[in-house]
Each structure stands twice: as C-alpha cells, then as structure tokens.
Amino acid sequence: MRFLEKLIDKRIAAYQSDLLATHYAEVENMYRQARGWRHDYRNHIQVLSGYAQMGDLESLKAYLKELSIDLESMDTVLKTGNKMADVILNSKISLARSRDIKVDADAHVPVSLNISEVDMCIIVGNLFDNAIEACMQLPKEERMIRVYMDIKNTQLYMSFTNTTAQKKQKKYGGRFQSTKGEGHGYGLVRIDTIVERYQGYLRRSSEDGAFTTEILLPQ
16 A cells, blocks of 8 residues: 555645646746736826827727727636646646646735645645545536636635536445545545545535535645
C-alpha cells in the first residue's frame, strides 16, 4: 500500500509540474495584460473623447472595435485572483471545452491560501477530471460542468456539478463508489484525505443526471 501511495504522489507531482510549465506563463501574461489595461484606461478614454468631440464617428467605431477585440482575448480566461487556482482551472476549462463540454465557472480565490498548491492541484484536478469523464458519456448538447469557488466567512468553498448519464447513485459504507470499475477511485480517496487533513467539510450528492461535490476548507 505504501508503494502505491508513493506512486500516486509521484504521478501527482508530475501532473502539477506539467500544469505549471504549460499554463503558468499564460496566466502571468493575463495578469500583465490586466495591469496594462488599468494603466492605459485614461489614455483610451481621452482618445475616444477626442474622436467624439471631432465628430469622427468612423474612427471612434474603429477604435472601440479594436478595444473590444483586445478585451475579448482577456475574457476567455478565468481570473480568480489566485495565480495557482487560475493555472489549474483554466487548464481544465480549456480541456473540457475542447471536448465540447459547456463550462460555467465563477471563482473568487484570495491571493494567499492555507491550502498548499499541491493540494489545490489534487482537489481541483481530480474534481474536474471526474466531471469531464462523466460528461463524455453524454451527447454533446447535454454536457455541462458548473464550478463555483469563493470565501464563505473564513472558509474556502468549492462546488463542482456535472451532468451525468447515471441515475441517482446509492452510497455504500457512507461513500459513493467509483463507476470506473475496480482499481479506480484513488482520486476520490486523495480528495477525502486532504479535506480530512485540513479538518474541512466534504459533501457529495447524486441526483438523476447530475452529480455535485461541495468542499469547505478553513482559511
């Protein structure tokens, strides 16, 4: 069992390293763009005001169109306030959308968290992976993942809901069993272990066609 735990830890470390290498630069660039927009805001307003005063509507429209394109390129990325959360969430959102899964994400995460980056990666990564796998059993038009993260009082709240082809599942020994078959379900166990270590709260609920996981972690 100890060998298996070490193997899982090694795979998780490699997974996190890949996420950081692939997406951290992209998120850093996103933050840099946002800072640039704030810095240039007055200049944009002055240019637009100048065109308006001159009655040059064509130039005004062209400038607004250019600004709109620039903003759209930023809005395609989820900005939570926490860089590591941004790396993980945007990576998984991009993966889900590439598989024709609709993602509705609303996340607000503090810059500093008690939970480590590795643990954040494990929880969010596994929740998203399980949601994506469940959605892939459905027709494209029925695939959906809803993510919500925010601070409630002094705790970090996470909620992941995904559509599923499964009917309402039953618990065995107080737990939902993995639908992937024998030898799977390690991700669920890893999530449970982390939540217990932080003395947090975890709730999973199953309905016909939907599965939800809610987590509260003290901050």
